[in-house]
Amino acid sequence: MKTAAIIGGGVIGGGWAARFLLNGWDVRVFDPDPQAERKISEVLANARRSLPSLYDKMLPAEGVLSFHDDMADAVAGTSWIQESVPEQLDLKHKIYAQIQKHAPKDAILGSSTSGFRASQLQDGALNPGQIIVAHPFNPVYLLPLVELVPSPQTPASVTERATSLLTSIGMKPLVIRKEIDAHIADRLLEAVWREGLWLIKDGICTTEELDDSIRYGFGLRWAQMGLFETYRIAGGEAGMKHFMAQFGPALKWPWTKLMDVPEFTEELVDLIASQSDAQSGHLSIRELERLRDDNLVGMMRALKKSGSGAGGLITAHEAMLPDPEPVDLPVTVSRRIPQSWTDYNGHMNEANYTEASSQATDRFMEMIGCDAAYIASGRSYFTVENHIRFLNELHEGDELTITTQVLKAEGKKMHLFHRLTGPDGKLAATVETLLLHMDTNARATSLPSEEVSAMLTAYADAHAALSLPEGAGRHVGQ
Structure with a gap:
């Protein structure tokens, strides 16, 4: 250890x-x-x-x-x-x-x-x-x-x-390539902090209004692109060189007070403290931390979908994490329930049962060779039908495990049955799903490759000895 x-x-x-x-x-x-x-x-x-x-x-x-x-x-x-x-x-x-x-x-x-x-x-x-x-x-x-x-x-x-x-x-x-006092990020923060102190001292804005200028504007851009990539876009098709030629002269204008710091008088400290209390004093520090963390998780998961900034890093780290230990059936999902998956009732929203089962299907597709490279070649499986049974609640932070059983594999068809279990091993839901293999270029059904077909058939043969899961083949209201 x-x-x-x-x-x-x-x-x-x-x-x-x-x-x-x-x-x-x-x-x-x-x-x-x-x-x-x-x-x-x-x-x-x-x-x-x-x-x-x-x-x-x-x-x-x-x-x-x-x-x-x-x-x-x-x-x-x-x-x-x-x-x-x-x-x-x-x-x-x-x-x-x-x-x-x-x-x-x-x-x-x-x-x-x-x-x-x-x-x-x-x-x-x-x-x-x-x-x-x-x-x-x-x-x-x-x-x-x-x-x-x-x-x-x-x-x-x-x-x-x-x-x-x-x-x-x-x-x-x-x-960092060379030693320097305060490194990189804190030097940037210091510059914004200095300007912010002057803007508040001079009565240009309040602490809340200054924060609004960041969180409703450039702060959202910085999270995904940083400073220079943001300005590259601002230069239009001509790029960074055009941006610098257009806005570079403005750097000589007397806008900034970066080299000066307002004196930390008792009046200035009281002004900033009172405005800060008015802005968010109704929340405890722990409540503010949870609000911050929930927002960070939501933004970073959004970045994860595009692979931008911190999102790409999460995906890379996720690939390093060990796969779950095998059981009788392949474990296709092993994760915790994020707070963003829960609703006003305090348990996992029904739409996220579908998302979780979709993750299980995607993982099983990878296991049979229908991975990113296969999909990039113009072939994939498309879901054509799902049937979900909601059997037990799942809550924020619960461990979620999904196992996948192949019910049938014939030609273009792949018929799967996912079991979703919670932290106590109790069955929380089942999702029965039917998929068809597609030629994504022709947008028409097609047979899978021999390699994918062989892997899928091997799972189907192994699972054929298992009994039909309870709930398989049900229709709504049965």
């Missing part, structure tokens, strides 16, 4: 703990705060609700979470150690000395620092090459970006191992 140590269990440390834990790692937490266990348990509850909802496959079984009063116990035998203590360089140096006294020499020591350079963190360390900046974004268990910043003293092998390890837990390690 892979083991990670989390040093500092605040918001960021708790997010790291959840990210590792839900990807099958054992996690040890060291934090002298007597509230650390409570705080991390609340972060973990949010993570358990949201992270599995990104995937159409089950994440690995959770690792074991433990809390330690002794640094030596926390870091012994670990592969990854993540430091998330306050942004005080002297404190970090003190912590590193304790960690490196007891940690394995080949463990990677990542720092969540948002501003310090790796060379600053390594200064005076017992093993400088072990330390690397690994700066994440909140919530760490959902947002995949981690800025990975080596120093000239960091061995290439450490950066490569860190990249591979972070990728394996579904993150997007962005290796």
